[in-house]
Amino acid sequence: MQLSCPLPKFDFDVITLGHGSGGLLTHRLLQKGVFDILGNEFLGQQHDGASFHMDGKLAFSTDSFVVHPIFFPGGSIGDLAINGTVNDLAMCGAQPQYLSLSFILEEGLKTDEFSQILADIKTAADKAGVKIVTGDTKVVEKGKGDKLFINTSGIGTVHPGAAIHHQHIRPGDRVIISGNIATHGMAIMSVREGLEFETSIISDTVALNHTVYTLVNRFGKGIKFLRDPTRGGVASVLNEVAELTELGVDLVQSRVPVEEQVEAACEMLGLDPLYVANEGIFLAIVSEDIAAPFLQALKEDELGVNAAEIGVVSVNHPRKVIMESRIGGSRVVSYLTGEQLPRIC
Amino acid sequence: MQLSCPLPKFDFDVITLGHGSGGLLTHRLLQKGVFDILGNEFLGQQHDGASFHMDGKLAFSTDSFVVHPIFFPGGSIGDLAINGTVNDLAMCGAQPQYLSLSFILEEGLKTDEFSQILADIKTAADKAGVKIVTGDTKVVEKGKGDKLFINTSGIGTVHPGAAIHHQHIRPGDRVIISGNIATHGMAIMSVREGLEFETSIISDTVALNHTVYTLVNRFGKGIKFLRDPTRGGVASVLNEVAELTELGVDLVQSRVPVEEQVEAACEMLGLDPLYVANEGIFLAIVSEDIAAPFLQALKEDELGVNAAEIGVVSVNHPRKVIMESRIGGSRVVSYLTGEQLPRIC
Incomplete structure (x- = not known):
């Protein structure tokens, strides 16, 4: 599924272990790529976490995505990672609001593929009306993962009239x-x-x-x-x-x-x-x-x-x-x- | 680090792909093992997400853990997964309260090792004073992961006097x-x-x-x-x-x-x-x-x-x-x- 929103442009072709170092390469991966497409006022703070006001009954859910292959007819692991957690929150009678996004990338992942996944994530998040407010990126050696795994966790406000149990x-x-x-x-x-x-x-x-x-x-x-x-x-x-x-x-x-x-x-x-x-x-x-x-x-x-x-x-x-x-x-x-x-x- | 809380007893020796199926084996993995040690009133509902009341300014953070080896002097990936997210929330001036816990297990992981990690998670969560309220477990084929990866995400209440920026x-x-x-x-x-x-x-x-x-x-x-x-x-x-x-x-x-x-x-x-x-x-x-x-x-x-x-x-x-x-x-x-x-x- 090729999407219309602009793909982030990485100035390198493949993910290396250095992109998970927490140092310069991680910084570049985020600044010149990930934040280009997912950036918002929360991620822009580059803090360890995001802060926001919420009141009332909340729902909280998490899911890790390991689908293979990462692109398939009708979607990608990026769509799935957003829709999956959005739907889990919806099943609690909640309107999903804030999502976290965590990647485990395999060394050697092509940035072309990563770009497309990021674009899919952005499109799916926009459709669902959720904001990605905090994240994490780790890189494992080639042969210790499988291209990329994604975890999303999410928070939403439970509808006051819901009594789902x-x-x-x-x-x-x-x-x-x-x-x-x-x-x-x-x-x-x-x-x-x-x-x-x-x-x-x-x-x-x-x-x-x-x-x-x-x-x-x-x-x-x-x-x-x-x-x-x-x-x-x-x-x-x-x-x-x-x-x-x-x-x-x-x-x-x-x-x-x-x-x-x-x-x-x-x-x-x-x-x-x-x-x-x-x-x-x-x-x-x-x-x-x-x-x-x-x-x-x-x-x-x-x-x-x-x-x-x-x-x-x-x-x-x-x-x-x-x-x-x-x-x-x-x-x-x-x-x-x-x-x-x-x-x- | 061997811990004093009782280890969950799995009635099988290794993790298989079936434990990630969402069917009977997943059910058994959770019921006869994971919930024995981590179970609480939230996880007991076996819903897609947890619900609770919160008011005010919240902090939300996520981290995936891929540390190798999974046991090391002074701790394990289990301790790290709890302490890491707890600390990220603390750095926002928040008191961490609720954590999600998501596993990506590699087929063939020994349940002895998984038990010890679960015990470490329980001990660390208790020390930090946080509750694990929702989770997920996926299994990937042997050679597509590395024993286990853990994601934790967490929510806490920001101290009203904090102005960390x-x-x-x-x-x-x-x-x-x-x-x-x-x-x-x-x-x-x-x-x-x-x-x-x-x-x-x-x-x-x-x-x-x-x-x-x-x-x-x-x-x-x-x-x-x-x-x-x-x-x-x-x-x-x-x-x-x-x-x-x-x-x-x-x-x-x-x-x-x-x-x-x-x-x-x-x-x-x-x-x-x-x-x-x-x-x-x-x-x-x-x-x-x-x-x-x-x-x-x-x-x-x-x-x-x-x-x-x-x-x-x-x-x-x-x-x-x-x-x-x-x-x-x-x-x-x-x-x-x-x-x-x-x-x-």
Whole structure:
């Protein structure tokens, strides 16, 4: 994804260990490159941390990103690093505001690639409406990392009307998914070495905060639980819910939205879409009485056009997720065991 | 450094890619190990983020840790990851409160080592008085990382009397260092492969927040600038000050405290202690009128017994750090160029 904002111009071609020294080269890397594109009044102070005023209930989240490859159809590790933490905060019912950004660069990383990642970060942060206020850069020797790893942590203000906690989930609550599942995972798999396949699947990576905040603002405590089903997919999130609440979840397979070519790709690789990672959808558990207007509001949002009610919380089979299959049978959907798709985010 | 708090007991010997899957193995890694030792009311919610109330001026900081080796005389990457971010917040005049903790584990990491790191993290966090409230764990393939990398980010409340900003620095302000320099860097070097040397140097890694907060509380806006001179050492911090303020700094070499065996080790390796990393000291720039009581208060603290006034901010030679050497001459102390000691933190 080539972006329109100007790329930072580094006056050297590759990252060396010296760029992590804390000395002159680190200084140059930041001054003549990173700050060109990410610079703002916070980073400009060049302090060890950023300071700002906040009041009330805050949400705080962190994620490290090790996705491979770092560029993939529909995005890059840069987009993912911003959207991932933004979405985690959104799932707490918060509006993300301030992000930290920390790089672990591998010696030999091409500055062309680093520039593009920085541009992607800037674009994603602007779209999400968050400020990158503090950061860190380390460099490890060639062969001790893999191009670059990124950590972002973030802070946001929780909506005063939000009451998102698994303790609020009750039997009869509805399980709603905001869009097609398994898209991000299959986009990554399509460009993995030794596995490349022809497809037009692109990652769904996107910031969900504006969509979610509007819903929280309107439906308040009717929203019991929000989660973006990244690693481990929808199946893992629902198993966590079943375990934490000691209730069951009834899923209806035919209602779970999957794009046709994503489903075909999953079938080809022998993967169940319920376990494949997503980066641009969320799963909501809402009270029965708001389920219909919630779903309608979501479907009117451009990020929710494929939203669907896919299941219900149940007193039957506590701690288990049971899916009614398309052919009428039912089966237990358990936690993902092992690892199908390493380094998906 | 073996610690007294109980080590988490993992029921497996090594980390596999599956432990980063987001599925069953990730769940087990957290439930039967990580949460045993780090668990608290925040992590127990198993949400994507933590929520808490805060009001006023906050500080926010992040650091990734890639120190090699992960265990060294006087500490481990676990101690460093907590103390590093705690100290960054302290340098903003803040009392650190909430930390995030994110691991990038290399496939094959022994759980014995991971256990010890977790115990070190717990002990360091307790000493600093901070809570680990949210986290993340990723696993990369063998050969794509180096045992483990840690990111911590943190939030703290800025002392209402603090006015720490380089813009407040004036000619005549005094440069004070809180303890012996170059200790951490030389402790790491003493155990580097191919370089091991016999010494009893141990890292100075420690949380400075309690010491600093007491000083900020007493001396308020008399403290113009605080920084822990980690990578790049004292020389790099002072060069940043000179550049940001467009003033000069006069250093007196004979006043800079260095432990005897650290100085000997530096000499042996041809390193200048001014460029070697520290993890348990800070550099303060304070107004002339509080310099004496500030120094005295610092020397009465167990973390400040070797504190010394080592220089003064000057209108002469703007943007330059000039050191009067022990033999009476003077020389420019410039930024560290290149990298003497990669992966020191």
